[in-house]
Amino acid sequence: MEPTNESPISGRGAQSASVPTRFGLAERAVDGDWRDHMEALDGPPTKLRTFVTEEKPRTILSFNQSPDIFFDRSINAYRGCEHGCVYCFARPTHAYHDLSPGLDFETRLFAKPNAAELLRATLAKPxxxxxxxxxxxxxDPYQPIERQYRITRQLLEVCLDARHPVTITTKSDRVIDDLDLIADMAKRRLVAVAISVTSLDPKLSGKLEPRAASPAKRLSALQKLVEAGVPTHCSVAPVIPAITDEFMEEIVQRASAIGVESVGWIPLRLPHEVAPLFREWLSVHYPERGDKVMSIVRSIRAGKDNDPNFFTRLKPTGVWADLFRARFRVACKRAGMSKAKFELDCTQFRPPAVGGQLRLL
Known part of the structure; x- marks a missing residue:
């Protein structure tokens, strides 16, 4: 892979802002009209700012029928994510709004302040x-803007009031800000939390996930959750061949040492625009091994950058995939860990009061 002559963009994961053509959109060299106009007036920015747009959707629960995932409904309080993980499979969703899955995804964010209100109304339906x-x-529900908006906390408050079970997935230690609610829900078997740990090298994490919590902070958050009696899962994800796979065994060992109950791994996925963004990231940060990384990625995806098909997209194949599975299996055996299934309780559910009404019971 040929190295690029450009310097890395400080504090951001994506290294460009190319707009995709999947939806017939015109390509442009910079990240959106807003940035074109800004640079015309002020010149190129020395540091990319984050902009947040508040939106008011009409519904908040998304339902799916995918055979590959364990849930049939989900909530996303935000669109876009300031963590800036270059490998994020959600990046292509920004293209639906004529925004770049690159820098726009991590600098042009959307928040849903009425999410809790919508959820309460949904749960109250007969x-x-x-x-x-x-x-x-x-x-990520605990990306940096959650500290300002507190939308995730409001959602948890509604779920606790309704005795409705939830699962939380994050790579932020900010989840501990809501430990009071989460611990209360855990006592009622209403919550399980997963934190993904990609590597144990803070410098590597700073390149891959520039605004996410450091690996040490994520492990610390896992420990605090365990100590509070919360069912916890450590996700070694994504496993990036020749970049992060070296940390797989030690992450499992450290998770076990702090009492985490469950551990699993997820291979790197590169859907749509994520593949060229990741290739570009490799050319900036690891030009000497970029070709090797992509060769292994294609080898576990039947010769392609990505496999979008049900049943196989989360189950890589080939020699390298078998090697990763074997390594992970041995690591779990040594640490005495497995991938536990947390049984949450739906029987306590009670429709929440709406419209200012008081709960009778």
Missing amino acids: KYKPKPIAIGTNT
Whole structure:
């Protein structure tokens, strides 16, 4: 892979802002009209700022019928994610709005301040049937702007009031800000939390996930959750061949040492625009091994950059995939760990009061 002559963009994961053509959009060299106009007036920025747009959707629960995932409904309080993980499979969703899956995805964010209100109304519907709600399956519910908006906390408050089970997936230690609610829910078997740990090298993490919590902070958050009695899962994800796979065994060992109950791994996925963005990231940060990384990625995806098909997209094949599985299996055996299935309780559900009404019971 040929090295690029450009310097890395400080504090951001994506190294460009190319707009995709999947939806017939015109390509442009810079990241959106807003940035074109800004640079015309002020010159190129020395540091990319984050902009947040508040939106008011009409619904908040998303339902799916995918055979590859364990949940059938989810909530995403935000669109876009300031963590800036270059490998994020959610990046292509920004293209639907004529925004770049590159820098726009991590600098042009959308927040849903009425999310809790919508959830309360949904749970109060007479025909609603409870099943665990997955929070944080697309963009991180505890990304930096959560400290300002507190939308995730509001959602948890609604779920606790309704005795509705949830699962939380994050790579931020900011989840501890809501430990009071989460611990209360855990006592009622209403919550399980997964934190992904990609590597144990803070410098590498700073390149891959520039605005996410450091590996040490994520492990510390896992430990605090364990100590509070919260069912916890450590996700070694994504496993990037020749970049992060070297940390697989030690992550499992450290998770076990702090009492984490469950561990699993997820291979790198590169859907749509994520593949060229990741290739570009490799050319900037690891030009000497970029070709090797992509060769292994294609080898576990039947010769392609990505496999989008049900049943196989999360199950890589080939020699390298078998090697990763074997290594992970041995690591778990040595650490006495497995991938546990947390059984959350839906029987306690009670429709929440709406419209200012008081709960009778």
